[in-house]
Amino acid sequence: MTPTVLKLGGSVITEKDRAETLDGAALDAAADAVADAMENGDLDELVLVHGGGSFGHHHASEAGVSTTEGSADAVDAVAIHGAMKTLNQFVLSRLHDRGVPALPVHPLSAGARDADGALDLPMSQAATMLGEGFVPVLHGDVIATEGEGVTVLSGDEIVTTAAESLSAERVGLCSTVPGVLDAEDEVIPEITAFADAAHALGGSDADEDVTGGMAAKVRELLDLGAPASVFGADDIGAFLVGENPGTTIRGR
Ligand SMILES: Nc1ncnc2c1ncn2[C@@H]1O[C@H](COP(=O)(O)OP(=O)(O)OP(=O)(O)O)[C@@H](O)[C@H]1O
Numbered sequence: 001m002t003p004t005v006l007k008l009g010g011s012v013i014t015e016k017d018r019a020e021t022l023d024g025a026a027l028d029a030a031a032d033a034v035a036d037a038m039e040n041g042d043l044d045e046l047v048l049v050h051g052g053g054s055f056g057h058h059h060a061s062e063a064g065v066s067t068t069e070g071s072a073d074a075v076d077a078v079a080i081h082g083a084m085k086t087l088n089q090f091v092l093s094r095l096h097d098r099g100v101p102a103l104p105v106h107p108l109s110a111g112a113r114d115a116d117g118a119l120d121l122p123m124s125q126a127a128t129m130l131g132e133g134f135v136p137v138l139h140g141d142v143i144a145t146e147g148e149g150v151t152v153l154s155g156d157e158i159v160t161t162a163a164e165s166l167s168a169e170r171v172g173l174c175s176t177v178p179g180v181l182d183a184e185d186e187v188i189p190e191i192t193a194f195a196d197a198a199h200a201l202g203g204s205d206a207d208e209d210v211t212g213g214m215a216a217k218v219r220e221l222l223d224l225g226a227p228a229s230v231f232g233a234d235d236i237g238a239f240l241v242g243e244n245p246g247t248t249i250r251g252r
């Protein structure tokens, strides 16, 4: 099994500045690229992950929940989780329209964090789905966290966990930028240490983003065993056929 893990950034598939607003055209284009790559036999196995955009981040920010600040309020937790399931349903239906056999995996019901923040997110369901020819579609979510109630689990952390558990060969993060940018807004071709990009790295442009934007992504990806690509929406197709668009992050 040599799966590819691709994250569709929430800021790509939603209008991040307007609560619970889909960017339908961007999601269609992403679903087209996935369907084309699968139809052409360019992909062995694919795991998709999507972020929160204006669905998860809006509710998480309103409830004051982040990756470290939890909430014991079940109504708040369900508001965040419910918004993410709504977005997940949009993603699934656009994939189904194009014949992609996508199945949802909701992290809230699958995993947990311990008191040190370590994530336990089993991937046996995704592995079996892959073996049966499905495309598992996971998403950023809230997750039960020892001592905190629930905290936010970012799609980026799911990407690294899935990639390690499933021994992914290729990992890609599609965002609104064509790669990790330097101080002159040029794409940095390769990052092997946080210091390579630290001077230019910031959070997200969206005020409500609770998971830390590009700086958090680079940190996550440097911890990964496999090289990962960060690229823009126009490069999803190129990534899926085996190219390395945007920035390649090689941590170890
Ligand atoms: N040096 C940098 N290079 C590129 N992007 C940067 C940089 N510093 C900060 N950013 C910001 O990081 C953002 C990408 O992070 P963000 O978390 O918003 O993306 P996403 O994964 O697509 O969305 P979501 O978190 O909703 O899934 C870019 O839109 C940009 O505003």
Ligand SMILES: C=C(C)CCOP(=O)(O)O
Residues within 6 Å of the ligand: 010, 050, 051, 052, 053, 056, 057, 060, 080, 084, 139, 140, 141, 142, 152, 153, 154, 155, 156, 210, 211
């Ligand atoms: C805000 C929530 C619930 C998910 C965040 O996932 P991300 O957009 O991948 O950081």
